[in-house]
Amino acid sequence: MKNFALIGAAGYIAPRHLRAIKDTNNTLLAALDKFDSVGVMDSYFPNANFFVEFERFDRHIEKLKRNGTHLDYVSICTPNYLHDAHIRMALRSGADAICEKPLVLNPWNVDALADIERESGKKIHTILQLRLHPSIIALKKKMDAEKRNTKYEVDLTYITSRGKWYDISWKGDESKSGGIATNIGIHFFDMLSWIFGAVQENIVHVREKDRAAGYLEFEKARVRWFLSIDENALPNFIKEKGQRTFRSINIDNVELEFSDGFTDLHTKSYQEILKGNGFGLNDSSTSIQIVHDIRNQEKVNVGEKHAFIL
The missing domain is CATH 3.30.360.10 (Dihydrodipicolinate Reductase; domain 2)
Incomplete structure (x- = not known):
């Protein structure tokens, strides 16, 4: 069983990611969205910690890491222009990123992420369904x-x-x-x-x-x-x-x-x-x-x- 976090839990596409995490027999530890209309989580992971502030979410992920709980993946369902920053956060946390398309908005962002991928040893995945x-x-x-x-x-x-x-x-x-x-x-x-x-x-x-x-x-x-x-x-x-x-x-x-x-x-x-x-x-x-x-x-x-x- 792999440990997941999810950013963008109130978004249109988030339920498909929640279902995918559950259907593959994995668990969601934490979720983030500045909007709190996330009752859909009850159908999948009611015990996941939920945050409306990025800083508290980031601190929670850091605490999990220090307490020996390894985060394997961060799923990213946020607006397109935020994907780049949230992918970076995932890799800094020691997790792979699974990001909705478009992965980023500009071609040069792909090159920059490739550098971070090499430095971190973690992978960036995208959904090309x-x-x-x-x-x-x-x-x-x-x-x-x-x-x-x-x-x-x-x-x-x-x-x-x-x-x-x-x-x-x-x-x-x-x-x-x-x-x-x-x-x-x-x-x-x-x-x-x-x-x-x-x-x-x-x-x-x-x-x-x-x-x-x-x-x-x-x-x-x-x-x-x-x-x-x-x-x-x-x-x-x-x-x-x-x-x-x-x-x-x-x-x-x-x-x-x-x-x-x-x-x-x-x-x-x-x-x-x-x-x-x-x-x-x-x-x-x-x-x-x-x-x-x-x-x-x-x-x-x-x-x-x-x-x-x-």
Whole structure:
């Protein structure tokens, strides 16, 4: 049984981490969040110590260490811009870090964390759950096996409606979230680079608070992508069903079906980490570079565009 601490216990994604810790037969010693709406912990670890101040949490972790209780992992579910600092805290505490994506916001932060990883002897893991999805794994095997002289034609569309709260929260602040391409798109960009190889071209056509679109060319694919949190961008047939989310990956005019199979991917991620097969800094670096470049380059009106912005 491994000992865990968790930072960001009141966040949206925290219950998946709590479940993963429990489902892998480990224990949570302490949790931190500045918000105290963490009743969900009763379903998993009611006896874990909870803190609303980082200083007291940090002191508690230090006391555990001095009293001979070894902390094995710190799970990090905090806002994107805090990941870097919380990863450093985990490694300073003598624990490995398990951090939600994006691991960090900027490529140079990856290099700095690599130095700290070497100095501490501890590991930094991230959650790239699409790499563990059965349909995505099958797609990668198929792409790796096929030999062709032309690139795949891919259209990626992801619309997940968000209310007015989004702009008020940290997610609506690009300096904290990295913007929409980072916040809702980075796991798709990771998946695409994992399957189709190195990035050869990255063009941005739209970059607004509630939507972004562009063109990515990989070694094996030409990808037109569109991301949005605006319900008005939903196709009519989705609106007519009363649904608020639309996810589509079309490869050579064939739809990739991966709507199911998401419920236990965090648990699978933890299982792999505990076996020594987790995803680390090198696995994360390509998608971090992609979204950094999307965030910092000029928009253009040339090149192949996604159908939703034609």
